[in-house]
Amino acid sequence: MKVRKLIDSFNYAINGIIHSVRTQRNMRIHFAIALCVLTACFIYDISKIEFMILAVTITMVIAAELINTAIESAIDLTTNYYHPLAKIAKNAAAGGVLVTAINAILVGYIIFWDKLSNITYTVIGRVKDSNPYIIFIVLVMVCLLTIVAKAIFGEGTPLKGGMPSGHSALAFSLATAIALISQEPLCILLSYIMAIITAQSRVDSEVHSVWEVVVGALFGTLVTMLIFRIFS
Helix, strand or coil: CHHHHHHHHHHHHHHHHHHHHHHCHHHHHHHHHHHHHHHHHHHCCCCHHHHHHHHHHHHHHHHHHHHHHHHHHHHHHHCCCCCHHHHHHHHHHHHHHHHHHHHHHHHHHHHHHHHHHHCCCCHHHHHHCCCCHHHHHHHHHHHHHHHHHHHHHCCCECCECCCCCHHHHHHHHHHHHHHHHCCCHHHHHHHHHHHHHHHHHHHHCCCCCHHHHHHHHHHHHHHHHHHHHHCC
């Protein structure tokens, strides 16, 4: 029962993110910029410390926008007429988002400006010799794109049902990343077997339909291949 409540809490939290992406224009802008920044991490020589700073900055902006959405919804629920305090609350929440956005611009300027003249497109070779955190960037981008897709289709919940299957997308994304990096056929075969087992479990548990699982698998595979190939 406790495990079920924990899963439900995650489900509600992710559902809040999807609702914000679906209904808030600024949240969609933040997600698009976050994807662009993560993509830029492939183009530029980003260190671990710089990536950590970027990750914290992106998280702050998205979290601030979520809080702003929550405050606006709560005020609209309790106030159906103009009130100066409601205006102050909404303006202050929007101001918090603006502060984090300005901070994000400064961080991006400091990290990327000196690297603009040193763009390199030898990403695939670098990934093969790089630290595992590069693969984490791919998985984060697949997660963000999956959330956007769920928000567009508006079906199911983040952790149960909906188009496409997020578990299948992540499983096949990881398997594809391993296939692009590893040169061991057995390792590649085992990776895809595990991905297929993950997808099959979603169908057996009646959380997703076969079509949703297939689309999720194709989505994760194609996005990962595109990310690797577009900068090769």
